[in-house]
Amino acid sequence: MLSLTQGHLRLLEICPRRYQYTYLEHHTVPTDPAVLERQRWGTEFHRVMQQRDLGLPVDDLLKEDAALEAAVRGLLDAAPDLFTPQGDGFRQSEHRRTLAFNGYTLTAIYDLLVMGPTSGQIVDWKTYQNPPHQAQLAREWQTRLYLYLLVETSHLTPAQVTMTYWFVAPPVAQAASEPPSSITFPYTAAQHRRTEADLQRLTDTLTALLSTETDLPKVDPAKGYCAQCPFAVRCQRWSERFGLEGAMVLPAIADIAEVPL
Numbered sequence: 001m002l003s004l005t006q007g008h009l010r011l012l013e014i015c016p017r018r019y020q021y022t023y024l025e026h027h028t029v030p031t032d033p034a035v036l037e038r039q040r041w042g043t044e045f046h047r048v049m050q051q052r053d054l055g056l057p058v059d060d061l062l063k064e065d066a067a068l069e070a071a072v073r074g075l076l077d078a079a080p081d082l083f084t085p086q087g088d089g090f091r092q093s094e095h096r097r098t099l100a101f102n103g104y105t106l107t108a109i110y111d112l113l114v115m116g117p118t119s120g121q122i123v124d125w126k127t128y129q130n131p132p133h134q135a136q137l138a139r140e141w142q143t144r145l146y147l148y149l150l151v152e153t154s155h156l157t158p159a160q161v162t163m164t165y166w167f168v169a170p171p172v173a174q175a176a177s178e179p180p181s182s183i184t185f186p187y188t189a190a191q192h193r194r195t196e197a198d199l200q201r202l203t204d205t206l207t208a209l210l211s212t213e214t215d216l217p218k219v220d221p222a223k224g225y226c227a228q229c230p231f232a233v234r235c236q237r238w239s240e241r242f243g244l245e246g247a248m249v250l251p252a253i254a255d256i257a258e259v260p261l
């Protein structure tokens, strides 16, 4: 059974062809070194938070990176309740949940899950400089899928679960002393039903598309997604990304697809 994570659902909804290139054919795209460095730092932050939660020493990791140490300390100061041990609950970092759904395996990995007899709190660490708007975050598949899966795989009702994003500034913003901030989403039975209906629609569509043995469809260029897509050259949508105002504008060399000889 194909696994569907929030990343798969997001790309499927934006553009089925992009889902195909990324997850079915595993095409890699060149990444800006600055983005790679932010990803590395984010991975380190997650590693420290997980090791800390497991009771493993983190001093060696922190002493090599003052920004990382400041970020972890800032989070511990901003959310002390989150790190206070609870006697009768369940708590786990990098907690994985799966659910068989309409021929697929829905999958989520929570950065931290804290559960009590009548409550469940999903926590996600984001090493973004600028948190997105709350309404945008509420629409993200990560928020919707994570809450849906917790209700479907536990004894909890929608009203008993929440999802909290904690935003921790990466080193660039650390100089500006940005304190960690958070956004919490409650959940309702109506949202749960809407998410289920959307999951049904998306998985039905994917099953129908995969049965045709042709390339998955491209998004309508008028929606504007091609302008930010790293597959614009491969898709021959490069004028959407790079512009063609009369003169020929060549894409960056790293964006030109390799031709096998």
Ligand code: SF4
Pocket (backbone or CB within 6 Å): 015, 017, 018, 021, 218, 219, 225, 226, 229, 230, 231, 232, 233, 235, 237
């Ligand atoms: S360039 Fe446009 S059509 Fe092609 S994969 Fe990207 S978003 Fe989809």
